[in-house]
Structures are given as structure tokens and as C-alpha cells.
Amino acid sequence: MKRKKIINRLIHKAIPLWIVLWLVFNSTMVVAIAEYYIMKKNFNEYVVKLSKTTQSPEELVQILKQAVLPQSGYTLAVTWGDVGQQLLQSGVIDQGKYKELFSGDTVSLNHMRYLENKSSDQMVINEENSRFMVNTLWALGLVNKSKILDEGSMQIYGKGDVMNFASTGGWNLGTKATNQVYSSTKIIELTPEQEIQVQKIARNVYRPCCGNHSEFPDCNHGMAALGYIQLAVKQGVTEDRIYKDILALNSFWFPQNYIELAAYFNKEGKEWKDIDAKLALSADYSSAQGAQKIKQSIQNIPGLNNSGGSCGT
Incomplete structure (x- = not known):
């Protein structure tokens, strides 16, 4: 009986206004958060469904482009460390020539800090810095002392003169001649086992500008891919992740080709x-x-104006 009186008293007692407002506010927040995640889930499902059912080629291209070339870019698995500094010290990159090459390109000029200072930042590839990244990784693959460059396909097909390839004869951004910097500096020191791993991965990595894999890096993209593979193996990145990273690099270097590939899939x-x-x-x-x-299997997709990468600085 006494307990009933206490309960009745509590029920009929006026609840302070601040408690009512607090309850209303928090319940509204909970509902809003729930609605946000429901809308996000529904939107993601809609995008997937639209990519499969849309009748507009232009609309499909935009969906595929966002999947292949995300606006936020792609974060690679490796960090810069002192690689940039060593590229300058080796003579493969002339800082003045580099700044002149990228004059007017504020993003690339901002990236010069990675050549001037040691950094724990992870490398990132996006539409704005893709040219800087291909040139810098090209320089890395070119100058790094490598068994692949000294004994591999470059030597075999070059028949003793490796300076006639696009990846060598086309490089003119150093303080030294290309034949002086080619495979000249141990920027990335690999164990014999790591050299074998690099060679294995490189032989599985192709690029749309030619029919060669990256163990035969006769163009800038192949040499850049080789440089990245060496750096990633040195930093202990898994093979699966290395392939994903190279696919992202290739996608930003050859956007037309990989959007077409996404359309094919x-x-x-x-x-x-x-x-x-x-x-x-x-x-x-x-x-x-x-x-x-x-390209032939999907025919030409309208709605994409980017023609893709070319082999040169």
C-alpha cells in the first residue's frame, strides 16, 4: 500500500521542463542519426543498382569514374620517408628543372616538400598529382640500383645499349646524364629474396601503353611501376596490396583505359x-x-573526355 502511494506521487508529480527538453532533443538526435545511416545505405544500394540498370552511357561513365578515380584519391601503402631527398642527392632529379616543369601546377609544387624533407606521410595518387607521381616514381625506378635493370629485359632487348628506350632516353630532368644515373644508387636496398619477389610481381604488371610488363620497364609508366614495387616490397607491403596500389596508379595514369575496363566488368x-x-x-x-x-568489346563509351596517359614527362 505504501509503495502504491509513492508510485502515484511520482506519476502525478510535475516533470521539470529541462528534463522534457533534454528527452526531446536526444530522441530527435537518435532518430536523425538512424535516418542518416538508413539513407546512406539506401544511397549506396541505389548507386550499385543504377550502375547495373542505367540506360544513359554518360550517367554510367560518371558512376564508373567515381569508382575507378575517386575524387578523394587513393592512399598508397608506402610512406615517403627520405626517398625524395635521396632522389635529389643522386642527381636523377634537378630541383630547378622539376620546379620549372611543374610551374603553374600548385599541387605538384606543393609536393616538392617530399623531395626536400623527410616525411612520414603516405603516398597518395589523385587526378591532380598523377603527373608528379609518375615522374617521381619514374625517377626512383630509373636511379635505384636494381638487378632487374642490370641483368633483366632492359639489357637483353637493349643489346648492350639501354639508353634507346623511352624510359631512359626520355628522361631529361636530372643534374647528371641519364647513363650516369641509370641503376646507380642504392636508394632501396633489397635482399636477394626481395629482388626475386620484385621480379615476380613486376612480371605480372602490365600497362596499356605497350605490350610489356614492368620487368621490362622501357617506358616511364613501366619504370614508375618498378620503382613503386621495389619501395613497397622494401616496406613490407603484402603482394595483394601492391597489386591494388599499382592498379590505382595505372588507373590515374590511364583513366580512359581503366574506366573502359570497369565498364567491361x-x-x-x-x-x-x-x-x-x-x-x-x-x-x-x-x-x-x-x-x-x-575497348572493342564495349565499343566507345561517350561521356569521358580524358584521353589517358602518354609516355613522357
């Missing part, structure tokens, strides 16, 4: 995020011949 009912990067980088899809077959 889209026709097969596969989303870009689910594609095996090693498979996408294989000769069947990423060599010049493979890319041409993909």
Missing part, C-alpha cells in the same frame, strides 16, 4: 571494388593488346 555483373587487381593488371586486360580488346 560491369557488363559481366562485377563491381570495380571486387575485381582482383592482379587479374586486372595482367596482359589480358592491361597490356596495349588487352586494352584494345576491351
Whole structure:
């Protein structure tokens, strides 16, 4: 009986206004947060559905472009460390020539800090810095002392003169002649086992500008890929992640080709995020011949004006 009186007293007692307002505010916040995540989930499902059902080629291209070339860019697995400083010290990059090359390009000029200072920042590739990244990784692959450059396909097909390739004869941004910096500096010291791993990965990585893999880095993109593979192996990055990173690099260097490849897989009912990067980088899809077959199989996709990368600075 006494307990009932206490309960009745509490029920009929006026609740302070601040408690009412607090309860209303927090319940509103909970509802808002719940609605946000529901809307986000529904939007993501809509994008996936739209990419499979849209009748507009232009609309599909924009969806695929965002998947292949995210606006926020792609964060690579490696950090800069002192690699940039060593590139300057080795003579493969002339700081003055580099600044002149990128004059008017504020993003690339801002990236010069990675050549001037040691940094724990991870490397990032995006539409704005793709040219800076391909040139810098090209320089790394070119100058780093490498068994691949000293004994591999460059020597075999160069027949004793490796300066006639695009990746060597086309480099003119150093303080020294290219034949002086070629495979000259131990920026990335690899164990024999790591050298074998680099060679294995490089032989699986192609680029749409030619029919060669990155163990034969006869163009700037191949040399850049080699430089990245060496750095990633040295820093202990897994092979799966290295392939994903190279696919991202290639995508920003050859946007037309990889949006077309995404369209090809889209026709097969596969989303870009689910594609095996090693498979996408294989000769069947990423060599010049493979890319041409993909283009023919999907025909020309309207709505994309970017013509892709070229082999040069």
C-alpha cells in the first residue's frame, strides 16, 4: 500500500521542463542519426543498382569514374620517408628543372616538400598529382640500383645499349646524364629474396601503353611501376596490396583505359571494388593488346573526355 502511494506521487508529480527538453532533443538526435545511416545505405544500394540498370552511357561513365578515380584519391601503402631527398642527392632529379616543369601546377609544387624533407606521410595518387607521381616514381625506378635493370629485359632487348628506350632516353630532368644515373644508387636496398619477389610481381604488371610488363620497364609508366614495387616490397607491403596500389596508379595514369575496363566488368555483373587487381593488371586486360580488346568489346563509351596517359614527362 505504501509503495502504491509513492508510485502515484511520482506519476502525478510535475516533470521539470529541462528534463522534457533534454528527452526531446536526444530522441530527435537518435532518430536523425538512424535516418542518416538508413539513407546512406539506401544511397549506396541505389548507386550499385543504377550502375547495373542505367540506360544513359554518360550517367554510367560518371558512376564508373567515381569508382575507378575517386575524387578523394587513393592512399598508397608506402610512406615517403627520405626517398625524395635521396632522389635529389643522386642527381636523377634537378630541383630547378622539376620546379620549372611543374610551374603553374600548385599541387605538384606543393609536393616538392617530399623531395626536400623527410616525411612520414603516405603516398597518395589523385587526378591532380598523377603527373608528379609518375615522374617521381619514374625517377626512383630509373636511379635505384636494381638487378632487374642490370641483368633483366632492359639489357637483353637493349643489346648492350639501354639508353634507346623511352624510359631512359626520355628522361631529361636530372643534374647528371641519364647513363650516369641509370641503376646507380642504392636508394632501396633489397635482399636477394626481395629482388626475386620484385621480379615476380613486376612480371605480372602490365600497362596499356605497350605490350610489356614492368620487368621490362622501357617506358616511364613501366619504370614508375618498378620503382613503386621495389619501395613497397622494401616496406613490407603484402603482394595483394601492391597489386591494388599499382592498379590505382595505372588507373590515374590511364583513366580512359581503366574506366573502359570497369565498364567491361560491369557488363559481366562485377563491381570495380571486387575485381582482383592482379587479374586486372595482367596482359589480358592491361597490356596495349588487352586494352584494345576491351575497348572493342564495349565499343566507345561517350561521356569521358580524358584521353589517358602518354609516355613522357
